[in-house]
Amino acid sequence: MLTSTLTREELAARIDAFPRVDIAHTPTPLEEMTRLRERLQEEGHTAPPIYVKREDMTGLAFGGNKARHYEFEMPHVVDQGYDTLINIMDYHSNNARMTAAAANKAGLRYILILTNAAHRKVQGNLLIDKLLGAELHLLDQFQSADANQYAQDLKSQLEAEGAKVYWLQEHLFPRVVGMAGFIRCGLELLDQINELGLENVHIYGVAGRSLCGLMLTAKNLGLDWRFTGVTVNYDMPLNEYIFQHADDIKELLDLPITFAESDMRVLDQFVGEGYGIMTAEVVEAIKMSAQTDAIILDPNYTGTVMAALLNEIREANVTPNETIIFLHTGGLPALFTFANELAR
Numbered sequence: 001m002l003t004s005t006l007t008r009e010e011l012a013a014r015i016d017a018f019p020r021v022d023i024a025h026t027p028t029p030l031e032e033m034t035r036l037r038e039r040l041q042e043e044g045h046t047a048p049p050i051y052v053k054r055e056d057m058t059g060l061a062f063g064g065n066k067a068r069h070y071e072f073e074m075p076h077v078v079d080q081g082y083d084t085l086i087n088i089m090d091y092h093s094n095n096a097r098m099t100a101a102a103a104n105k106a107g108l109r110y111i112l113i114l115t116n117a118a119h120r121k122v123q124g125n126l127l128i129d130k131l132l133g134a135e136l137h138l139l140d141q142f143q144s145a146d147a148n149q150y151a152q153d154l155k156s157q158l159e160a161e162g163a164k165v166y167w168l169q170e171h172l173f174p175r176v177v178g179m180a181g182f183i184r185c186g187l188e189l190l191d192q193i194n195e196l197g198l199e200n201v202h203i204y205g206v207a208g209r210s211l212c213g214l215m216l217t218a219k220n221l222g223l224d225w226r227f228t229g230v231t232v233n234y235d236m237p238l239n240e241y242i243f244q245h246a247d248d249i250k251e252l253l254d255l256p257i258t259f260a261e262s263d264m265r266v267l268d269q270f271v272g273e274g275y276g277i278m279t280a281e282v283v284e285a286i287k288m289s290a291q292t293d294a295i296i297l298d299p300n301y302t303g304t305v306m307a308a309l310l311n312e313i314r315e316a317n318v319t320p321n322e323t324i325i326f327l328h329t330g331g332l333p334a335l336f337t338f339a340n341e342l343a344r
């Protein structure tokens with residue numbers, strides 16, 4: 001084990017220095033998937049113990065990782081006197097839904113610009129967005145190409161009417177604050193790991209900010225946890241999405257150490273045709289998790305991570321002395337938009 005650079009208390013204090021509202025239901029459970037392991041053993045593989053960190057149970061309008069992000073994001077916005085949020089997201093975005101929920105809790109007006117959204121069936125996240133009362137702008141494909149201009153025009157118009165508008169895509173804070181939320185999750189996970197006496201921890205999750213938050217916990221406390229990040233799309237290069245923000249989060253939280261590309265082993269061969277198009281392996285992963293340990297996964301993110309993990313175990317790329325922790329980041333409403341493919 002490396003020498004600790006911060007104590008647990010010191011790292012917690014860095015996070016606690018930021019205004020936070022209680023939005024997420026935490027601590028989320030860390031649950032063992034014993035039946036999945038048995039199923040893999042029955043297939044003839046030497047499967048290690050598999051645990052799932054249930055970030056799908058954070059409780060905010062169907063749960064997911066963004067509940068932890070918004071615990072910090074909402075006070076940041078409200079304390080600066082903003083009264084209106086603008087967000088541009090894809091039509092089936094989990095983020096869009098959870099922002100709507102958090103905005104309601106914070107009493108903010110929420111303008112949601114959804115790309116490629118015109119004429120879509122109102123189902124999944126889009127349905128929840130509507131129920132939550134998001135002011136929806138459903139762009140067609142043509143308008144979506146110029147979504148930023150659309151948002152800019154809308155922002156100017158709202159400001160002319162007297163609103164104080166926080167357009168999420170215009171700021172750095174929303175791009176990195178999720179990592180802070182997951183440093184907190186990492187501290188929680190550390191307690192659970194210690195309580196259960198787990199060793200050789202290897203965490204699998206979407207290659208994103210949440211996983212980076214856990215990496216930051218591990219790096220700053222000198223823990224020997226290992227990380228595998230699975231990509232779910234082709235159009236979001238990891239450098240742009242996460243790695244370029246390594247120093248931003250370090251500075252924001254005044255951390256001694258940040259993460260590096262080399263801290264995350266990346267698996268990028270499970271995307272298939274592209275984001276939002278389920279592969280046969282993802283369908284199998286969703287059914288297998290449901291039919292063993294009754295863990296429900298989503299078709300875009302966590303299903304892909306599980307497909308990758310199953311492949312890793314079947315290809316003997318994980319050793320039996322490892323303890324796998326699967327980071328379940330939520331995304332469940334999207335399941336219902338794939339009903340036909342999943343029921344087949």
Ligand SMILES: Cc1ncc(COP(=O)(O)O)c(C=O)c1O
Nearest residue numbers: 094206208209210301329330331
């Ligand atoms: C279900 C789910 N998991 C993971 C992610 C990745 O998020 P992040 O980069 O914040 O970890 C997303 C992004 O929206 C998501 O919806």
